[in-house]
Amino acid sequence: MRTDCPDRPHFRLPNGGEIVSRGHLACPGCGIMPAIRFAMKVLGRRTVIVAPACCYAVVDGPFPYSAAGVPFLHSAFEAAASFASGVRAGLDTTGVADVTVLAWAGDGGTFDIGLQSLSAAAERNENMIYVCYDNEAYMNTGIQRSSATPRGAWTTTTPKGATKTERKKDLGAIMAAHRVPYFATATIAYLEDLTRKFAKARDLGGFRMLHLYAPCPTGWKADARHMVELSRLAVRTRVFPLYEVHDGTRFEVTLDPETAPLRDYLALQGRFAEMGDAGVAAMEDEIRDRWEILQRRAASSGRA
Amino acid sequence: MTAPQAAAREGSAAASTRILTGNQAAAYGAYLSQVQVVSAYPITPQTTVIETLAELYRDAPWPSRFVNVESEHSAMAACIGASMAGARAFTATSSQGLALMHELLHWASAQRLPLVMVNVNRALAPGWNIWTDQNDSLSQRDTGWMQLYCESNQEALDTVIQAYRVAEQVQIPIMVVLDAFVLSHTAEAVSLPSPEMVRAFLPPRDPPFRLDVEEPHAFGGLLTPDHYQEVRAKLHRGMEDAIPIWGEAERSWEAFTGRAYDAVVPYRTEDAEMVLVASATVASTARDVIDALRARGKKVGLLRVRLFRPTPHDALRLALRGIPRVAVIDRNISYGHHGIFFQEIKSALYDLPARERPGMFGYVTGLGGRDVTRGVILDAVGRTLSRDRAEPETVWIGRKE
Numbered sequence: 001m002r003t004d005c006p007d008r009p010h011f012r013l014p015n016g017g018e019i020v021s022r023g024h025l026a027c028p029g030c031g032i033m034p035a036i037r038f039a040m041k042v043l044g045r046r047t048v049i050v051a052p053a054c055c056y057a058v059v060d061g062p063f064p065y066s067a068a069g070v071p072f073l074h075s076a077f078e079a080a081a082s083f084a085s086g087v088r089a090g091l092d093t094t095g096v097a098d099v100t101v102l103a104w105a106g107d108g109g110t111f112d113i114g115l116q117s118l119s120a121a122a123e124r125n126e127n128m129i130y131v132c133y134d135n136e137a138y139m140n141t142g143i144q145r146s147s148a149t150p151r152g153a154w155t156t157t158t159p160k161g162a163t164k165t166e167r168k169k170d171l172g173a174i175m176a177a178h179r180v181p182y183f184a185t186a187t188i189a190y191l192e193d194l195t196r197k198f199a200k201a202r203d204l205g206g207f208r209m210l211h212l213y214a215p216c217p218t219g220w221k222a223d224a225r226h227m228v229e230l231s232r233l234a235v236r237t238r239v240f241p242l243y244e245v246h247d248g249t250r251f252e253v254t255l256d257p258e259t260a261p262l263r264d265y266l267a268l269q270g271r272f273a274e275m276g277d278a279g280v281a282a283m284e285d286e287i288r289d290r291w292e293i294l295q296r297r298a299a300s301s302g303r304a
Numbered sequence: 305m306t307a308p309q310a311a312a313r314e315g316s317a318a319a320s321t322r323i324l325t326g327n328q329a330a331a332y333g334a335y336l337s338q339v340q341v342v343s344a345y346p347i348t349p350q351t352t353v354i355e356t357l358a359e360l361y362r363d364a365p366w367p368s369r370f371v372n373v374e375s376e377h378s379a380m381a382a383c384i385g386a387s388m389a390g391a392r393a394f395t396a397t398s399s400q401g402l403a404l405m406h407e408l409l410h411w412a413s414a415q416r417l418p419l420v421m422v423n424v425n426r427a428l429a430p431g432w433n434i435w436t437d438q439n440d441s442l443s444q445r446d447t448g449w450m451q452l453y454c455e456s457n458q459e460a461l462d463t464v465i466q467a468y469r470v471a472e473q474v475q476i477p478i479m480v481v482l483d484a485f486v487l488s489h490t491a492e493a494v495s496l497p498s499p500e501m502v503r504a505f506l507p508p509r510d511p512p513f514r515l516d517v518e519e520p521h522a523f524g525g526l527l528t529p530d531h532y533q534e535v536r537a538k539l540h541r542g543m544e545d546a547i548p549i550w551g552e553a554e555r556s557w558e559a560f561t562g563r564a565y566d567a568v569v570p571y572r573t574e575d576a577e578m579v580l581v582a583s584a585t586v587a588s589t590a591r592d593v594i595d596a597l598r599a600r601g602k603k604v605g606l607l608r609v610r611l612f613r614p615t616p617h618d619a620l621r622l623a624l625r626g627i628p629r630v631a632v633i634d635r636n637i638s639y640g641h642h643g644i645f646f647q648e649i650k651s652a653l654y655d656l657p658a659r660e661r662p663g664m665f666g667y668v669t670g671l672g673g674r675d676v677t678r679g680v681i682l683d684a685v686g687r688t689l690s691r692d693r694a695e696p697e698t699v700w701i702g703r704k705e
Contacts (some may be wrong), residue, residue: 048515050385063531066522071515073388074524075381076407086343086385086393087515089369093340094390099517117381120374167363 018047019069029224031131031214031231033059034188036068036104039131039210042198045070047100048087052080052114054106055216056133057141058087078113080105081121084128085215100202101128107148108138111169122178125206129198132171132209135216143219150239151286152279154271155219163274167286171211172245179248181206185240187213189231193242193255200244213240223269228269238291243298251297262287319501319561324494326487329457330396330422330480331356332494333464335366336502337420339394341386343371343379345401348434349484350424353396375402380421382406386525387417390514392468395419398484399426399440403432406444409477413448413539415524418509419470419478420464422450424694425584425635426484427672435673436484438584438636442612442644444486448539450546451612453583455485457494459565465497466553469506474546476539484673486585501560543614569618570623572598573605578629578688579662581607581649586633586676593681604685611644620652630662631688633681635670643668665694669702676702 019040026033032055040047049068051057052075056145059120060067084103104216105114110132118130137155138144147169158164175183182204186194194212201208213228213234222230234240235257242255262284266272275283324332331353334342342432344354358370371382376397383393397405402423412419423441427433441451452467454460460482467478482488497505513521527535550567559565569590573579582590587608597604607623609616630653634643641647646666654660665688670676680702687699 045520046517048389048517058526060522060525062526062528063522066520066525068522071387071517071520072522072525073515075385076411078377079381079408082373082381084376085371085387086341086382086387087344087389089341089382089386090386090389090393091372091515093367093369093386096389096517116374117378120378123374124372129355197399249602295421 013118015068017041021069023065024061024067026055027224028219029215029217029227030055030059031135031188031216031227032056035214036213038191039102039197039198040069041297042195043102043129043202046098048073048091050075050080050084050087050101050103052109053077053107053140054109055135056104056106056139066216072176077109079117080109080114081126081130084130085121085124085126088127103128103130105130105132106140107120107132107134107136108146108205111148111171112146119178122175122180122207125180127205128207129201130207130209131212133212133214133226135214136168137216137219139216139219150283152201152272152275152283154274160274170290172243175209176245176248176251180209182244183249184209184244184254185209185211185213185242187231187235187240187242189228189235190242190255197244197254219271221273222268226268230265233260233265233268237262237265238287239265241291241294243294250301251294252301253294253298255262319495319497321493321495323491324457325352325491326457326460326482327352327424327489328356329461329494330464330482331360332496333461334394335360336497336499337392337394337465337468337506338366340368340391341371341383342368342395342413343373343382343386343393344395344397344652345373345376345379347376347398347401349426349488350396350398350401350422353422353424367517374437376404377408378413380405382420384408384412384415384417387412387419388415388515390509390511392509393419394421396422396424396600398424398430402440402444403428406447409444409447409449414535416475416539416542417477418468418475420467420471420480421477422464422480422482424482424488425485433672434484436486436635437671437673438644439565441479441481442636444479445613445644448476448543450476450543450614451481452478452610453481453612454487454610455585455608457492458491458563460487460555461494461496462561462563462565463603465502465506466557470500470546470550470553470630472509473549473562474542475512476542476546481584483585495561497561505560547611547614547616565610566619567611568619568623569608569610571606572607573607573623573627575603576605576627577603578631578632578685579605579607579624579627580681580685581609581630581632581645583609583612583645584635586670587637589676590633590681593678593685597685609649612645614646615648617652621656622647624649624653624662625656625660627662629665629688631665631667631684633676633684634666634668634677637668637671637698642666663694665698665699667701669700
C-alpha cells in the first residue's frame, strides 16, 4: 500500500465493479456521487448505509428507487450516528457481524444538528465508518450557513453585505479529541488517496471517520465542470489539507502537493465574490495558522 | 446469590414469586422477552428499569447489546436502527425523555417497527416535578404507538411480554405505561413466568423486512403525495387490526398464566346507574370506593381503561351503553378542552343511539403526583349523582382554591 500519493493520481483504483448505480438525482458536478461511488467500490456489497436528511438522502432516489445498491436506511437529521449504532447492535445480535455499517451525512448533520449523537457514538467507539461529505452549507434546503461554512462565504442566511464572519469548526480536532481509531480527510481530486483511506478505514475496527470535501456547484456559484479542479485547488491552497489521524494522537499529512495561490481557488466560486483584499489576506492568515497547527501536530507525532 | 442469579438458576422451573417494584417487574418482562438490543438514557423515575436489566445481564448474560446513549432521542434512534436490522429492541423513559423522543416515535411507527417501550408517567416541567401524571404519554397520542396503562406490578411484567407478541404480529410499536412511584418504586409480590412458558407464548422475532445485504432495499426515503397517504392508511388499518390480535394474546396468556386484563376491565357495572371510568392506579382506589358504595346499596361500577390506543370502541360501547351516568377521572388535561380519556370516551360513545348514550361527566385531578384519594373519587361520584347534566366547564376535583 502506498503511503504517499502524487499530485496526479495513477488511478490504480479498486476493481470491485460498480455498486452505486447510474440514475441518481444529483446536480451535474456534485461532489457527493463520485465519492460514494468509489467508497462503495472499496467497501463492497456487505455494507449498510445510514443517511440522515441531506442532499445525498434525496439524490439517492425517491421511493421506490435507490441508487445505493446496498441496504439504505434513512435517518432523522440529528441522529445518523445513533441510528447507525442501533443498526450495528442489531446486526451483531442477529448474527451478521461481518457487515460494514456506513453512516453518510452532510456537514449540517455532522457539524451542527448531528454533533451530539456523533460525539456519543465516537465516545462509545461504535464499530462503524462515519463519513461527512462537506459542502460547507445547508445545500439541500437551499444554501444556508452552517458551522462548516468558511468565513467570508455568501449563503442565503449570510447574504450579500453580511457574509459569514465566523470561522469554520475544526472537525478533525474535535474527532481527534475523542481519540477515535481513525480520522482522515479526502477529496475526489485525489481518488487514489481517497480510496486508500476508505480501505484503511475498512480494515480497522471501532469508530472510523472520513471528512470528505464535496464541492457544490449550486451552492458555491461555480461551474459544474470545475468541481474536480476546485477539489484539487482546495488541497493545493491548504484550504482543505489531506491528512489522517490515528487514535486521536498520530497526525500525518498524507499528501502535500505543490501549493497554489488562494485567489485561484476563490476565483472559480461566486460565493466569495464580495471578499476584498483584506478578506483574502485574513483567509490566507487563517489557512497558514491552521496549516502550522497541523504541522506541529504531525511533528509531535514523529511523522512530519 | 442475587435475585437474577436465582432466577437464572431456576431456569426451567415453573413460575416463581418475587417481591418486585413496578420498574423491576417491567425489566423482568423485557428480560424474559429476551430483548436483543437495549438502548436508554437515565431519567427519574424510569432509571431503575434499565438498571435492573443491566444487573440481570451482569448476573446471567443473554445474547444482547446495551447501547448507552447520550439522550432519549438517540435511545429511540438506536432502537429503530436495531429493529431495522432485525433485532428485538427495548427502551424505557419518562416525561421529558419521552417528549424528546417525539420526532422518532412517529419514525418508529411509520417504519412499522415492533418496539416496546416502558414509559413511567411523570409530569412535565416547568416546574420540575418527578411525580406521576399522564400528560407525557397522552401527548404522544397521535404518534402511531399503541398505549397500555398498567394498574399493578404483575400487570407491568405481563404487559411487556404481551406487547412484544402483538407488536411483532401487527408491526406497530407499543408503549407500556406505569405510574411514577405508585407503581414504579412500590414493591409487591409478582409471579415470574418461566422462560419456557414465555418462549412458548412469544416466538423469536421473524421480521417481514429488514436491512439485508442479500436483498437490499432502501427504507424511509422520499415519499411523494402519490404514495404517502396509502402508507399512513396502512398504519391506521394495522392499529384497527391490533384490537382483536391483542384479545387473542390475552386469551393465550391467560391459558399459560391464568391472568388476563383485556382492553377495558369492567367491575360491578351490571345494573349500575353510574360508572366511573379510570385508568392506571387510580382505578385501584376507585375499585375500593365502588365496593364501599355498593355496600351502602349504591348502584355504581367501575370501568378501567387499559388500552388507550387503538381506541377499543366496541368494548367501550358494550361496557357503557345504556348507563345513565358515566364519570371519567383524568390524571391529565388537554389545556383549553377536557381531560383526555374523557374526550376520547365521549367520542367513542357518540354513535350509540340517543336513548343508550350515557350522560358524560369529566373530572380532572391528580396532576403532578397529587394523591387521588378515596375522598377525591367520592367527590366525583357525589357531584355526578347530584346533577342531571354535566357541568359545562372542565371540573377540577382535589384542587386547592
